[in-house]
Amino acid sequence: MTAISPPRAPSTPPPPPPPPRRRGWNSTGLTRLRREGAIAPIAAFAVFFVVYVIINPELLTRFQLQTASNLVVPLALVALGQLVVVLVGGIDISIGAVMSLCNVVFATQLLTLPVPVAILLAVLVGLGCGLFNGFLVAYAGLPAIAVTLASAFIFGSLAREVLDRPGGGVTKEIYLATSGELLPFVPVALVWLAVIAVGLWLLLQRTALGRHIYGVGSNMESVRAAGINARLTKLLAFGLAGVLTSFGAMMLASSTVTGDPRSGDPYLLSSIAAVALAGAAFTGGRGSIIGTILAACTLGLIGNLLFFAGVNSYWQYVISALIIVAVVGLPVVWRRVAFRVKGIRS
């Protein structure tokens, strides 16, 4: 029951992804963010962003803004996919393999088919993978972690069956359409991310399905008692996650101008890390879109920051881990200390 806040939301739609500018910030929006655990990741991103700009003011030049957003957007999209699965209380170990599969399907189909058809095919493949997982989890009642472990092997092998080495037919035009610049200082990738994020936000916060997704994660039994089809909701959540992952895969294929059957592998661990950093509850029902996007931005840009700071960029792995443990762990320690203090006072 955590995140079902009333639809009387701030006048401006709260999560416009890139910079957290929120003029119509009223207490409802703040409460929602707090309930969704998004305060810590947003604060972490704000600190990170300020440090980044101080160390490397060049970020705000056109070229670097574009490179940075191309680096971050695929991770952000995949992390959103992972978030939707986590919201219904699952976890998706196969998300990297789904990403690889959509990536190579997109890249190879571009060789022969027109672009919209290739996009449609990639999205359908993502949807199919998601529904496959979702069906086994929701209707066969199998544990999500085990199902997606199995499908990680299956989808990964399918990806290498479609294309066994990097290649494919991604063209310059597609690169420009996804990863170039729309206007000066406005990378197209960020625009796509914003469109998808706002669409996802509307879906999760403004439709029955979205509220059901949050509800199934918070309290499966109550939702079922209320007559909501919990299984169908879970199935659709997995399908939605597959679609989001396919968007991430296409952005990655376009920004790297290749299809690669192993390109999704690193995103398995980093998507889970981003969702964890976003303060989502892995038991389900709690997690915010804006928090996830900003967490993905933080994790994705640490390597760049260290590079510009002149530090060995291998430190990024250590620092990312410490940020995750700190941001996720500190509230726990804080609550425990506060509890003790209260106990002493009374």
Add this chain to the structure above:
Amino acid sequence: MTTVAPPSSPSPSSSSSPSPDAGTSTTGAVGRPSFGSILGRVPRAVWPLVAFLVLFAIGGLIRPNLVTVESLIGTATFAIILAIASFGQTIAVIQAGIDLSVPNTIGLSALAFLALVGPLGPLGAFVAALAAGAVIGFFNGAVIAKLGLTPIVTTIAMNGLLFGVILLAFNFSELTVTPDFVIAITSAKLSVLGISMPAVLPLGLALMVVLQLVLSFTGWGRSLFVVGAAAETARLAGLPVDRIRITGYMLSGALAAFAGIVIVGYYQQASATMGASYLLSSVAAVVVGGASIFGGRGSVVGTVGGALVLAQVATLVTVLNLGSNIQQLIYGAIILVVISLYGRRRAA
């Protein structure tokens, strides 16, 4: 409630004997309901071993020249290395956790071992590498038990941290010589009962027996299962749940570190990403071995069985020249079959 592999397990190589023993000699053919209950009473660890034998027989039917002692030893060697890498994972899964830091614990311990052989000597380096694994496990366990972070998130973060440490701390060009000591305990050929096999095979089986005895017969081992099955109940019953969790992850880390040393000894090469393939396959071996991903159930004998099944599939795929993609596809299918079988049984 949790039926774990009973004491009968220490002779896994003669695995054909326990299943007819449990299936026929107790009650014989009484009727269908009791047959089902007898099947249910067979320890889970037996099934992967049976599956392995079936696969071995299928291999024999397809290619009769596969049924040789050398072929069996080859498959078993591949399996035991995977099993050693999965023992730590088994311990983590039994206590309702998961250890996704296995890959880079393997890498770190292998590289640390090679780097420390010079200053500390082989035995000192061996102990230091194991201790490093235990320390990694301690931090995993402490964060999970004391801070209450999810095991998945904690161990993913640890995996990333270790990758950074590996890249920062080691000079790879210097770490090419594998000391004789590890070769002697891994890839050197031994003659056991007149059969020549790599030393890692008896080593891994001995480790399996020791671990299974610890899990089945020590208080700590039993309480690990209780913590995995019902942590809150265990807490109410007065078990030191946090301490059991932390020591469980320490053992898990130390076992992964041991796996790193074994792998570097057997393949005689080490790299930063040497453990990457064990991320999913270690969990796969544990799941195929009959452990419950929710905890409270599992055995290292089962894990060895699971690894044998996966290794035999790899052998068959190689013999039939199907390519590694098909092998991965079959791995996925096997995991699906295993979890759907056990899921149904749990519901009944």
